[in-house]
Amino acid sequence: MSPPSSDVTQLLQEWSRGNQSVVDQLTPLIYSELRRLADSYMRRERPDHTLQPTALIHEAYLRLIQQGQPEWHSRSHFFRFAAHLMRQILVDHARGRRAEKRGANAERIPLEQAEIAVESVAADVVALDEALVRLASFDERKAQILELKFFGGMTEEEVAEALGISVRTLGREMRLAKAWMSQALTSK
Amino acid sequence: MTTERWRVIEEIYQAAADLEPAARPGFLEQSCGGDSALRREVEGLLGAGGDVDTAIEASIRTEAETLANRASESVVGKRIGLYRVTGVIGAGGMGTVYRALRDDGEFQKEVAIKVVKRGMDFDALLARFRRERRILARLEHPNISRLLDGGVTGEALPYFVMEYVEGTPLTLYCAGKPIKERLRLFREVCAAVQYAHQNLIVHHDLKPANILVTKDGVPKLLDFGVAKLLDPEQLPEHTFTLVRMLTPDYASPEQVRGEAITTASDIYSLGAVLYEIVSGRRAHCFGSRTTAEMERVVCQIDPPPLAGELGNIVQMALRKEPERRYATVEQFSEDIRRHLDGLPVIARPDTIVYRGGKFVRRNKLPVAAAGFAFVALLIGIGVALQQARRADRGRLEAQQYASAVLQTAFERLRQIPGTIAGRTQLAETSLQYLNKLAAEAPADPQLQLDLAIGYLQVASNKGTIGHPNRVEYEKSLETAHKLRAIAEDLQRRDPNAKVRNALLAATYNVIGHNHENLGNHREALKWYERAKGHAFAADGESYRRIGHPDLSGIQLQSSIAGVHDMLGDHRTALNLLQDSPDRRHPASLASIGALDEAARLLRGRLKWLPDRAYVSRIFSLFHPASLAVIEGNPLGLNLGDQRQAQIRLVAVVAEAEQLFNADPLDMWCAWRLAMWQARLGAVTREADPSKAVAAYARSVQLLALVLERTPTNLRLKRDIARVHAESAMPLRNSGQADRALQWLQRALDVEREIGEPASFTHLELGDAFLARRERNKALQQYTDAVPIAEKAIEARPQTMQLRRELADCHERLGAFHQSGGNLPLALDHYSKSQAIWRDWTKHGVSSIYNQRREKAAALAVERCERMLKASRKP
Known part of the structure; x- marks a missing residue:
């Protein structure tokens, strides 16, 4: 049921030219592929299975884009799109879960058990998303760098190439972006 | 945040981040002008550490997994x-x-x-x-x-x-069984727990549900090690908080309070289980299951006493204070056996009922610490001595028996934590006994050999049992020379006997070892060389005969290399072990700058399993600790991976704390632990000052303890000075500037006392003054540091760290003069630093460390030149 790969390639090219109207067509195509892959990953049950969303993107790319035309441009477009989509999917999911939890915990549980549940303080995806939005408000490129690296799973070389900057410049931008992010995620 | 403001921040941040951390304050002062908010902002970003990559990746992955997983209920x-x-x-x-x-x-x-x-x-x-x-x-x-x-x-x-174990919980199984049968089963459980304790594994969650009895009547303990795996205490970074799982009915007071858990905690839990087995009811009764009620009951209420001797035994295991319980599970179990056999038990207030008890008490030996192994030994020696006195004919036999007992006793005690006092006492008593025998003994070779073996046991154990001080080493040396007289005499009579060669090699090795510990390096070399000569003429069997671990020639070569290392001659040390490259000392390699090779060697050694002896555990921690230092101790030559270093050191420190806890009298362990805590402080000092301060504080506390017990150790004092100086920077960065100065002063005092000034301390003092804006005093300290660093290089030209320290001096001076506007002088110092890095490979081996520093130095020179040029233009 995969869509003809040329469709995806074409839509991506449209999108990269600035045509935002194709987003609605692209999203379901890539989303369903990502979900399908995620499910099959879990079924495979490898002993060491940890689900790497970035691995999903790589695999989705291989399936959706025709192998015969290894144009790096389309690859780079795809990754930018998929990285953003992955972020959207995960953040929506996390928000949904949060809402569910709040509903379920509406009643106060008396503290009778010896256990006292404490929520994890690790950065969650929603906090990460909020910080990225804030960062983008004054430095969009750095927010994009982080999105590509973490949600898109791109290497630094790939990110540099996708953004048309040198690896060295990227390294410098990245260290500041991470330093800012580290503060933003811990200063709550 | 406005885009404009952010651009300014970015510009300053990027320039500062290219500098060495030491040069940053000066630069920031200059570039931020009076805008303290700006400076705070940039400093915050520069100091932002933590592992943001892992945090982000983990949150993304976790979310992705829950997303993909909803169906698998x-x-x-x-x-x-x-x-x-x-x-x-x-x-x-x-x-x-x-x-x-x-x-x-x-x-x-x-x-x-x-x-x-x-x-x-x-x-x-x-x-x-x-x-x-x-x-x-x-x-x-x-x-x-x-x-x-x-x-x-x-x-x-x-x-x-x-x-998978199919069985019935112990308490259920015991119901209806005769009391003797119940106690027999319980002692089997004790034996299993004791076995785990000897392996330094504490169960943490002993309860009937975890002790199943199979249908064949065999008890099986479940979940060993699981509780500890889930205990968040020792994990790096508290990125998550775990619920402390408690079974309040069997949890010890210290466990309920969330304090450090030791083997004593398991003894308490076993006591609670025994209470239930004996009486059919639980030791405690809780009004409700709230945390406060649990703590109140467990920590304050004594369970209703049970009658008789068995009641005393249960009560002793259930004491609120861990140190007043049985010292070991073995002791607990042994007391039950004595009860079963109708013998007096030790769980009777203030009565110690067994043979030799009076002797032990008179000598103030903490009986509990040494346990029964020691008592058995004393009795053994006592019997041997009595026999020896009774008849000359029995003497030989008696003495052989005593030597054998001695050999195994040291070995057994080494395997049990908490036996420092026992081993000390054993060495003393044995020495008295041996001296007495030596005075009376006829010149029979077999007898003399046994006597020598006894001395060897004492001498080789004495210098190593937790008292790293001069007096102990000298005493051990004295014993070793007595041994030498006998061993040399024996060898003269029969030069080819392998056993006698083994004895001589071991003897000379002990002498060398003590000299090494006393700091007499040349003397140590002499004795190790002699030992080597005899080591080749002995074989494994002969070492077994004298109860000494195999001393191969290569092992002695390695000791010799170690002394050369201490003397600063790392190249000779490496050459000596050229034929067996895997035996080379990582320390020698690291000293000459060969960091990658040193790290590779150490990684290989991580796989070495420690033997079971308790005392060897601390040695097994040397490998990961040294590796961590090479990986990322910013104060030494390192590969720049502070995160990895921190992970390793957190684990090392946790295990060492546990070992120290098992034997708080072991000053040697305390000393090592203190140094590893300091290393942890060093690797966290930039990213997390408060964590570093905590680690350094623990280090200082431990070092003070060791110093109190061993006030004459020069190396210890050197370490004390260094740790105090190192802690200054994180102290200052966490708002304790006065404390930082105090500790630097303490470092200076100790350095003066031992006559070993350190450039590092002066640099840190300079930084402290600079932070207080006392520029003149700062300059004085920086300037003082230079000749000290230069002299150090002269004395040990192969030790590359010393060259790095001189470069540090020049970089501090460069930054100082640059921020003071004296650009020509700044350039002069930056160039000197650059020259050190450029010439690095003339003296040592290159690694990523000096390459990075060389780049940074070149940048600093370049920037300084640019500024100089700009300032000259009208």
Whole structure:
């Protein structure tokens, strides 16, 4: 049921030219592929299975884009799109879960058990998303760098190439972006 | 944040980040002008540490997994790792236990899988699991259900795979059985727990549900090591918080309070189980299950006393203060045996009833510490001596018996933590006994050989049992020379006997070792060389005969290399071990700058398993600790991976704390622990000052303790000065500037006392003054540091760290003058630093460290030149 790969390639090219109207067509195509892959990953049950969303993107790319035309441009477009989509999917999911939890915990549980549940303080995806939005408000490129690296799973070389900057410049931008992010995620 | 403001921040940040941390304050002062908010902002970003990559990746992955996983509610019929789940065994507070099959086609094995129902940072858990598995894998005991495997399920829940045991909880099984049968079973349980304790594994959660009795009547302990694996205390970074799982009915007071848990805690839990087995009811009764009520009952209320001697035994195990309980499970169990055999027990207030008890008390030996091994030994020696006195004919036999007892006794005591006092006492008593025999003994060679073996045991144990001070080394040396007289005489009579050569090699080795510890390096070399000559003429069997570990020639070569290292001659040290490259000392390699090679060697050694002896455990920590230092101690030559270094050191420190806790009299262990705490302080000093301050504070506290016991140790004082100086920077960065100055002053005082000034201390003092804006004083300190560093290089030209320290001096001076506007002088110092890095390979081996520093130095020179040029233009 995969869509003809040329469709995806074409839509991506449209999108990269600035045509935002194709987003609605692209999203379901890539989303369903990502979900399908995620499910099959879990079924495979490898002993060491940890689900790497970035691995999903790589695999989705291989399936959706025709192998015969290894144009790096389309690859780079795809990754930018998929990285953003992955972020959207995960953040929506996390928000949904949060809402569910709040509903379920509406009643106060008396503290009778010896256990006292404490929520994890690790950065969650929603906090990460909020910080990225804030960062983008004054430095969009750095927010994009982080999105590509973490949600898109791109290497630094790939990110540099996708953004048309040198690896060295990227390294410098990245260290500041991470330093800012580290503060933003811990200063709550 | 406006875009414009952010651009300014970025510009300053990027320039500052290119500088060495030491040069940053000066630069920031200059570039931020009076805008303190700006400076704070940039400093915040520069100091932002932590592992943001891992945090972000983990949050993304966790979310992705829950997303992909919503459908997998029921586990039965599915797989967990390599196992197919066949049913549910039970569910409890901690999680669910499943029955599962490992299905490899040919071979089927039934297991129990416990899936913990709490989410954890599974990377940390897995790392910990891998580390612990090595230890847990050693637990092979018929009464302990083995932990086979573990991992993380698709839902990101940790799971543990254990041997499947079908049985009845101990308390249930005991109901209706005769009391003797119940106690016999309980002692079997004790033996299993004691076995684990000897392997330094504490159960943490002993309760009837974890002690099952199979239908054959064999007790099996479940869940060993699991509680500790889930204990967040020792994990790096508290990125998650775990519920402290308690079984309040069997938890010790210290456990309920969340304090450090030791073997004494398991003894308490066993006491609570015994209480229930004996009386049929639980020791405690809780009004409600709130935390406060639990703590009140467990910590304050004594359970209703049980009658008789058995009641005393239970009561002793259930004492609120860990140190007043039985010292070991073995002792606890032994007391039950004595009760069963109708012998007096020790659990009777202020009565110590056994032979030799008076002797022991008179000598103020903490009986509990040494346990029964020591008592048996004293009795053994006593018997031997009596026999020896009775008749000359019996003497030889008696003495052989005593030597054998001595040999095994030291070995046994070494395996039990908490026996420093016992071993000291044993050495003293044996020495008295041996001296007496030496005075009376006829010149029979066999007798003399036995006498020598006895001396060898004392001498080789004496210098190494937890008192790293001069007096002990000198005493050991004295004993060793007595031994030498006998050994040389024996050898003269029969020069070819392998046993006698082994004895001589071991003797000379002990003498060399003591000289090394006393700082007489040349003397040590002489004796090691002599030992080497005889080592080749002995074989394994002959070492076994004298109860000494094999001394191969290569081992002695390695000791000799070690002394050369101490003398600063790392190249000779390396050359000596050229033929056996894997034996080379990582320290020698690191000293000449060969960091990659040193790290490779150490990684290989991480796989070496320590032997079971308690005292060897501390040695096994040397490898990861040294590796961490090379990986990322910013104060030494390092590979720049502070994160990895921190992970390693956190684990090392946790285990060392545990070892020290097991024997708080072991000053040698305390000293090592103090130094590892300081290393932890060093690797966290830039990213997390408060963590560093805590580590340094613990280090200083321990060093003070060691100093109190061993006030004459020069190396110790050197360490004390250094640790105080190192802690200044993080202290200042966490708002304790006065304290920082105090500790620097203490460092200076100690350095003066031992006559060893250190450039590092002066640089840190300079920084402290600069932070107080006392520029003149700062300059004075920086300037003072230079000749000290230069002299140090002159004395030890091969030690590359010293060159780095001189470069540090010049970089501080460069930054100082640059921020003061004296650009020509700044350029001069930056150039000197650059020259050191440029010439690095003339003196040592190149690594990423000097390459990075060379780049940074070149940048500093370049920037300074640019500024100079700009300032000259009208």
